[in-house]
Amino acid sequence: MSRKIFVSAKEVADRAGVSRSAVSRTFTPGASVSEETRRRVTEAADALGYHVNHLARGLMRNESGIVCLIVSELDTPYRASLIRALTGQLQSASKIAMLINTDRSDDSVDQALRQAISYRADASIILSGMPDRSITDLCLKSGQRLVLINRDEDREGALMINLNDREAARRSFFALLRAGCRNFAFANSEAMTPSLMAREEGFCEAGREHGLEVSVERFGPTTYQSGVVLAQRLLTREKRPDAIFCVNDLLACGLMDAARHQFNLAVPSELCVVGFDDIEQASWSSYNLTTFAQPVEQIAAEAVTWLDQVTSAGSNSRRLDAELVWRGSVRGG
Amino acid sequence: MSRKIFVSAKEVADRAGVSRSAVSRTFTPGASVSEETRRRVTEAADALGYHVNHLARGLMRNESGIVCLIVSELDTPYRASLIRALTGQLQSASKIAMLINTDRSDDSVDQALRQAISYRADASIILSGMPDRSITDLCLKSGQRLVLINRDEDREGALMINLNDREAARRSFFALLRAGCRNFAFANSEAMTPSLMAREEGFCEAGREHGLEVSVERFGPTTYQSGVVLAQRLLTREKRPDAIFCVNDLLACGLMDAARHQFNLAVPSELCVVGFDDIEQASWSSYNLTTFAQPVEQIAAEAVTWLDQVTSAGSNSRRLDAELVWRGSVRGG
DNA sequence: CCTATTTTTGCAAGCGAGTGCAACAGGCGC
DNA sequence: GCGCCTGTTGCACTCGCTTGCAAAAATAGG
Numbered sequence: 120m121s122r123k124i125f126v127s128a129k130e131v132a133d134r135a136g137v138s139r140s141a142v143s144r145t146f147t148p149g150a151s152v153s154e155e156t157r158r159r160v161t162e163a164a165d166a167l168g169y170h171v172n173h174l175a176r177g178l179m180r181n182e183s184g185i186v187c188l189i190v191s192e193l194d195t196p197y198r199a200s201l202i203r204a205l206t207g208q209l210q211s212a213s214k215i216a217m218l219i220n221t222d223r224s225d226d227s228v229d230q231a232l233r234q235a236i237s238y239r240a241d242a243s244i245i246l247s248g249m250p251d252r253s254i255t256d257l258c259l260k261s262g263q264r265l266v267l268i269n270r271d272e273d274r275e276g277a278l279m280i281n282l283n284d285r286e287a288a289r290r291s292f293f294a295l296l297r298a299g300c301r302n303f304a305f306a307n308s309e310a311m312t313p314s315l316m317a318r319e320e321g322f323c324e325a326g327r328e329h330g331l332e333v334s335v336e337r338f339g340p341t342t343y344q345s346g347v348v349l350a351q352r353l354l355t356r357e358k359r360p361d362a363i364f365c366v367n368d369l370l371a372c373g374l375m376d377a378a379r380h381q382f383n384l385a386v387p388s389e390l391c392v393v394g395f396d397d398i399e400q401a402s403w404s405s406y407n408l409t410t411f412a413q414p415v416e417q418i419a420a421e422a423v424t425w426l427d428q429v430t431s432a433g434s435n436s437r438r439l440d441a442e443l444v445w446r447g448s449v450r451g452g
Numbered sequence: 453m454s455r456k457i458f459v460s461a462k463e464v465a466d467r468a469g470v471s472r473s474a475v476s477r478t479f480t481p482g483a484s485v486s487e488e489t490r491r492r493v494t495e496a497a498d499a500l501g502y503h504v505n506h507l508a509r510g511l512m513r514n515e516s517g518i519v520c521l522i523v524s525e526l527d528t529p530y531r532a533s534l535i536r537a538l539t540g541q542l543q544s545a546s547k548i549a550m551l552i553n554t555d556r557s558d559d560s561v562d563q564a565l566r567q568a569i570s571y572r573a574d575a576s577i578i579l580s581g582m583p584d585r586s587i588t589d590l591c592l593k594s595g596q597r598l599v600l601i602n603r604d605e606d607r608e609g610a611l612m613i614n615l616n617d618r619e620a621a622r623r624s625f626f627a628l629l630r631a632g633c634r635n636f637a638f639a640n641s642e643a644m645t646p647s648l649m650a651r652e653e654g655f656c657e658a659g660r661e662h663g664l665e666v667s668v669e670r671f672g673p674t675t676y677q678s679g680v681v682l683a684q685r686l687l688t689r690e691k692r693p694d695a696i697f698c699v700n701d702l703l704a705c706g707l708m709d710a711a712r713h714q715f716n717l718a719v720p721s722e723l724c725v726v727g728f729d730d731i732e733q734a735s736w737s738s739y740n741l742t743t744f745a746q747p748v749e750q751i752a753a754e755a756v757t758w759l760d761q762v763t764s765a766g767s768n769s770r771r772l773d774a775e776l777v778w779r780g781s782v783r784g785g
Numbered sequence: 786c787c788t789a790t791t792t793t794t795g796c797a798a799g800c801g802a803g804t805g806c807a808a809c810a811g812g813c814g815c
Numbered sequence: 816g817c818g819c820c821t822g823t824t825g826c827a828c829t830c831g832c833t834t835g836c837a838a839a840a841a842t843a844g845g
Binding site: 170192198210262373379404405 | 518594706
């Protein structure tokens with residue numbers, strides 16, 4: 120390995136003609152240092168290119184400033200924008216994000232949390248997958264904070280951030296009803312995560328309340344390609360749906376493309392579509408998709424402010440609203 | 453701050469009835485430990501939930517295992533997929549990625565590198581922006597390795613990974629020529645990064661060689677919205693282009709949407725479009741865009757294997773090929 | 786000018802690990 | 816039984832930093 124030769128506080132101290140502690144105090148907000156020594160220290164530090172070693176500081180302070188982001192499929196538009204919001208806000212709170220990609224094996228969320236523990240992360244934020252209870256218990260017991268985003272399952276001591284999935288799905292049903300639709304369908308993936316299932320249940324429930332049957336179809340992962348397949352399955356039914364709620368925007372894009380290019384259906388006159396997430400592509404004029412916006416900045420803000428709080432006792436949970444963004448894929452509006 | 457109470461090697465040693473060094477050696481590959489003590493140590497470690505403190509280990513070994521990824525606009529499809537590839541491959545090489553978002557201010561790439569130094573990152577990979585020479589010099593002098601992706605500018609001692617932008621642009625010109633196009637245009641952003649400019653030059657150069665003028669237009673950042681504006685500017689010219697090379701796919705999507713929905717032009721019969729990056733959306737049937745694929749996995753592989761190499765002397769640079777992906781936005785093919 | 790108080794400063798003891806060195810145990814050949 | 820070699824183990828030092836404590840310096844009060 121290449122010899123690393125970062126400059127240390129000792130060297131700065133020597134050059135500035137002060138003690139090592141003086142250097143340390145200069146870089147510790149609130150410590151007692153005279154204006155004169157501070158000046159000499161910063162001067163020497165600049166000249167030498169000194170930077171406090173956060174690893175060593177973390178060792179002493181018992182606080183690394185590291186927050187782990189545990190994610191799979193991080194190149195998905197929604198995930199990517201959430202990561203962007205989180206990293207941005209973490210940095211504003213002078214913390215730093217470690218990114219752990221769990222695309223590989225199935226137990227890798229557990230592996231990721233082990234990494235988080237190894238690096239003594241102050242907290243872990245889980246955006247996908249659900250770890251074993253034993254490992255989350257270990258995290259909490261070790262004093263590491265835990266944030267679960269859209270994971271729903273209850274974990275005492277962790278912060279759980281969820282959306283009003285059920286209500287949003289209900290609202291979309293009413294919007295489609297008002298648009299004059301009568302044959303409702305729900306396009307879901309086979310991922311079956313709690314938030315996706317909540318949307319399905321909310322939508323179907325609203326249908327039942329109005330005595331309208333909702334045909335549900337589930338296929339594959341939550342991707343564009345699945346949307347294409349779901350369109351083929353739904354649009355070839357004997358009673359062709361005129362309203363489809365897609366469990367997310369990616370699915371909706373695939374479904375709309377198939378509906379238009381393979382089935383020659385016009386949106387929204389022959390088919391109304393609603394999505395979820397409000398990814399950037401939803402606003403592109405080829406889709407112009409009516410959808411529910413994930414409040415990514417707000418989610419990030421909730422997570423980061425909670426991490427800064429001293430008290431973490433008890434079960435914390437936040438339920439945020441996904442706002443309906445009206446565009447052209449539903450009549451009326 | 454919450455009291456952190458991670459279990460230390462000392463506690464494991466006590467429980468296993470061995471010395472602290474024995475614990476250390478158990479978790480150090482290649483160290484000399486008897487089968488018996490190793491068993492007792494791992495047993496105690498499991499029971500207590502012990503994990504080696506990577507911060508402390510990094511301190512001793514002078515090697516943190518941390519690699520910083522410095523990125524702006526990380527929710528852009530191309531960037532996101534590159535991050536995914538990098539994090540994945542770094543993890544396979546048992547390193548961990550720190551993600552630094554530089555969306556904020558202009559000097560924040562420098563800030564990011566300072567952070568990298570503070571956390572004693574073994575390396576930094578820069579995906580966007582260009583830091584001051586003084587700070588990169590400091591990184592290199594400190595023994596930190598530096599990878600610049602698509603930044604082009606020369607930095608002695610760093611690994612520079614670039615694409616054959618110029619050749620790719622030339623190839624696209626020939627492809628468009630063969631498709632029967634005669635009025636060429638180049639849609640660029642105002643970002644003016646070296647790789648974007650290389651594409652522009654390559655395309656225009658090829659045009660000149662064939663005595664064909666290329667109308668160049670530059671606008672805004674490299675986004676979908678800029679593509680819309682560029683379409684408006686280019687398609688209202690008195691000699692309307694019938695072939696447009698867009699400097700990236702995002703721009704191309706915006707341009708195609710505007711061309712179709714605002715100018716009612718059919719692609720590819722009335723207008724051929726070529727993009728760059730091969731983002732996921734390029735394959736969506738609404739775009740079906742002919743484009744050049746960024747070899748993200750290969751880029752990541754080059755970076756990661758270079759980091760693992762012992763020697764880093766001299767100026768290292770790799771020039772990779774962007775492969776042409778034929779789809780339906782160009783006639784023929 | 787002397788004493789009491791407030792800063793400022795340096796010393797030294799950690800934080801949690803890795804590792805060279807020497808002591809030690811056990812196995813083998815003679 | 817003795818000497819030698821191999822393999823394990825523990826001691827103690829080190830990495831770069833923070834921080835309590837006490838000494839030293841600066842300031843204020845009389």
